[in-house]
Amino acid sequence: MNQWKNFSKGFFKDNPVFVLFLGLCPTLGVTTSAFNGLGMGLATTFVLVMSNLVVSIIKSQIPDKVRIPSFIVIIASFVTIVELVMQAYLPSLFDQLGLFIPLIVVNCLVLGRSEAFASKNNVGSAFIDGLGMGLGFSMALTMLGAVREILGSGSIFGFKFIEGDGMLVFVLAPGAFIALGYLIVLINKINQKTA
């Protein structure tokens, strides 16, 4: 397979959030600001790349019947690493993301890529697939976070450019659903044009 295609599919054509609708819980839950979205996206990218790598290396050793539990254990180990490292070095981000860090383990995107891609492909492709999908996921989260931050508090990445409070509803729960809905519409339009 063309490696560039393999890498770039995660951004628009098969974007995990906008097109495949995977990993929606952290997408909606942590994107109150662009920075949180980016942090969550990069944490997930790390887990995704590492678990894709490990799964593709040991795929022939895993019996077919217990493959899902094995994948989950591999993913959970990397999530625990992220959890401990982030708690030690980025405590403020860790507090912001809260429950959603351990919940990376149940992000359907990570398990989905292990099952659908890494368990069938070689190490190099699995690595690139994980990286592309992870960065596509980060891009989606950062975009959604930026939209919500701009509309909700008139700032971006913490840099305030509009005085006052903005539309608070976009920082709260309903705004997450509505903003994501319209972003999906936008990506659908772009994909229709390029297809």
Add this chain to the structure above:
Amino acid sequence: MEYIIIIISAIFVNNIVLAQFLGICPFIGVSSKVETSVGMTGAVTFVMVIATIVTYLLQNYVLIPLGISFMQTITFILVIASLVQLVEIMLKKVSPSLYQALGIFLPLITTNCAVLGVAILAVQKDYNLLESVVFAIANAIGFGLALITFAGLREHLDMVNVPKAMKGVPIAFVVAGLLALAFMGFAGLV
């Protein structure tokens, strides 16, 4: 009284789907028919309550005494994965039609963040065993309430003429946003 506050808060004020964003995948995925969402709610309730009990016991009698509470994530997810397997085997025998209807989403309860989320939250909030059970049941009801209400809305959405780019999931998200807005009305309740 305490229990009533836990129940009201979990079902309405901090609704697990619409306010805490847990379990969004099944919320969007299986909510196109009321019937399937009722089945899904049943399966999730069962797994959620048992998982919370088992993880509570594990956390307090195994992980903490041994000083290995950093293994929490790995232990909890393994418990949930095996429980889901159990439910799958049971459902296949007891109700094959429901098993067919739930399809792919049954194994996916494993990756339903609502189940793991509730288990971790119950531990984080320092609930005792009974409170944890009440908390799990209330959250399952909240999940069901959101899912079934939303399924009812989506059944009507099918008959509405929406712009092509908004068909399906995008319009569902916007409707979910409005539903979340409605649930925010409960905010001052507790």
